Amino acid sequence: MFTLRCIMGPLIQDVRFQTILVLLTCLPVPNNAAFNLVVPSEPVIGFEGDDIILPCRLSPQNSAAHMSVTWFREGQFTSPLYGFDNGKENVRQDYTGRVNMSTQGLERGDVSLGAEGSAAGWKGSVPRISMATRNETFIQLSCSSEFWYPEPHMLWLDHRGQEVTSAQTEEARQSRDLFSISSRVKLGKERLQGISCVAMSHDRKYRLESAMKVTEGFYLGSVVDRGYISAGLIPFFLTLVSISASAVYTLVQRRHVKKRLMSLGERQAEVNEAKEEGASYINSIKKNEELFEITGKIPDSVWNLMVECAEEVTFDPDTAHNCLHILEDHTSVKCGQVGTGQSTNKRFGKVQCVLGKTGYTSGRHYWEVGLGNNTQWSVGVAQDPENRGSDNSIRPDNGYWSICLEDGTLRTVEESLTVLPSELKPATLGVFLDIDKQRVAFFNVEKRCHIHSFSFSERSTKELFPFFGPLTGCKEELRIIPPPSSLE
Numbered sequence: 001m002f003t004l005r006c007i008m009g010p011l012i013q014d015v016r017f018q019t020i021l022v023l024l025t026c027l028p029v030p031n032n033a034a035f036n037l038v039v040p041s042e043p044v045i046g047f048e049g050d051d052i053i054l055p056c057r058l059s060p061q062n063s064a065a066h067m068s069v070t071w072f073r074e075g076q077f078t079s080p081l082y083g084f085d086n087g088k089e090n091v092r093q094d095y096t097g098r099v100n101m102s103t104q105g106l107e108r109g110d111v112s113l114g115a116e117g118s119a120a121g122w123k124g125s126v127p128r129i130s131m132a133t134r135n136e137t138f139i140q141l142s143c144s145s146e147f148w149y150p151e152p153h154m155l156w157l158d159h160r161g162q163e164v165t166s167a168q169t170e171e172a173r174q175s176r177d178l179f180s181i182s183s184r185v186k187l188g189k190e191r192l193q194g195i196s197c198v199a200m201s202h203d204r205k206y207r208l209e210s211a212m213k214v215t216e217g218f219y220l221g222s223v224v225d226r227g228y229i230s231a232g233l234i235p236f237f238l239t240l241v242s243i244s245a246s247a248v249y250t251l252v253q254r255r256h257v258k259k260r261l262m263s264l265g266e267r268q269a270e271v272n273e274a275k276e277e278g279a280s281y282i283n284s285i286k287k288n289e290e291l292f293e294i295t296g297k298i299p300d301s302v303w304n305l306m307v308e309c310a311e312e313v314t315f316d317p318d319t320a321h322n323c324l325h326i327l328e329d330h331t332s333v334k335c336g337q338v339g340t341g342q343s344t345n346k347r348f349g350k351v352q353c354v355l356g357k358t359g360y361t362s363g364r365h366y367w368e369v370g371l372g373n374n375t376q377w378s379v380g381v382a383q384d385p386e387n388r389g390s391d392n393s394i395r396p397d398n399g400y401w402s403i404c405l406e407d408g409t410l411r412t413v414e415e416s417l418t419v420l421p422s423e424l425k426p427a428t429l430g431v432f433l434d435i436d437k438q439r440v441a442f443f444n445v446e447k448r449c450h451i452h453s454f455s456f457s458e459r460s461t462k463e464l465f466p467f468f469g470p471l472t473g474c475k476e477e478l479r480i481i482p483p484p485s486s487l488e
Helices: 103-107 223-231 234-259 264-296 300-307
Strands: 003-011 019-029 036-038 044-047 052-054 057-059 068-073 082-085 088-091 113-115 128-134 138-148 153-158 173-175 178-188 195-200 207-212 324-326 332-335 364-370 376-383 400-406 409-412 428-434 439-444 449-455 464-469 478-481
Touching (some): 138 207, 153 178, 234 264
Antiparallel strands (some): 003 019, 019 044, 068 082, 138 178, 324 332, 364 428
């Protein structure tokens, strides 16, 4: 076995003219071998972007295919840039794809090293854009690129190709003769069209670019909005639990059929296997349920924000249907005998419901309703009706946004109704009205989880009132609960 060690040392003469001198010496390590290494007597000159060959061969001609050949940068003898040993190549990471040796040339004693793009013009990596920080008003993006020579330049461009002057670019860092560079930029919502990061040589003749489309989803919404997003995961995990349970049932049924066709010994083996698989599925379901409990619960910080918007809501007896009885404190209502109250324009004549005393035109408002063990109720928000005596349907297109429990089924009250998970059925219902964002949301207070939300973007500017509808069969009172206090 013979060992050859070759040293390569770049000497940059004039970066402005993009030239490089490569000084090559090959130092033979004697191993009772009778040969010399032949190299050029003058430096090898290459231009940036050109492929060059650093000549080095054995004399007299002899095969180097079974020798160990190693190339170094001058002064970097502990970190070879290229090695060849018994048909295997070992290339340093920052030279991967840039240097090589001809295996056919090795048979002729040619151990020359090929360098792609010349040692003076390393083209760098494509810029990588990532998100550093974000909040409601801006996001901060980071961009980085490595393996450049000489020192590169980096800038940001907006969708019109104009440079973003607010970017903060760090000074290029050098490692093993190559440079890396990074930059950061803050973007407000006015730059939603997009952004590009460009890494280039200082003469701008060579450049690499990466683009990123920026949408409103990159910016964090308000804390309450994040609560909506967290609560929106509840149906997903409920579905996951249902699928797991169905899988267990299918597995058991399939095993039951197979048992009839097997011998007693085979049946026993299958029983043991089914027990193990069933236990595995049950553990999976338990984990899903635990995950549902963690994800479904709204954080204290979000809940406190809603509680801070709590209102002292009372019933307006002048709007109550004659079948409803309002107690003296105006915070409880129940179905009763048909009354003889005076008919007014404010009173509901056809629909068995009642409104809150105070209406709202802006801001955020929250109240809670105690439902007890009632199996029939309807609660939500109503736009001030022009004619409460009419037989208008209680639907969003008529200015009513509500959910109800009817015959044990929890659902939305709209033309194309949505049946809601029975696990979310509340004993105490929280209602959060955000008029500025045109949204009303319903919450299970005991489980602290989201049930459903409506948007009313096409509503008029009329007042919005708390809406209560004890349906026929409502045995107990609907009771407005006093404003709750924040959680510690």
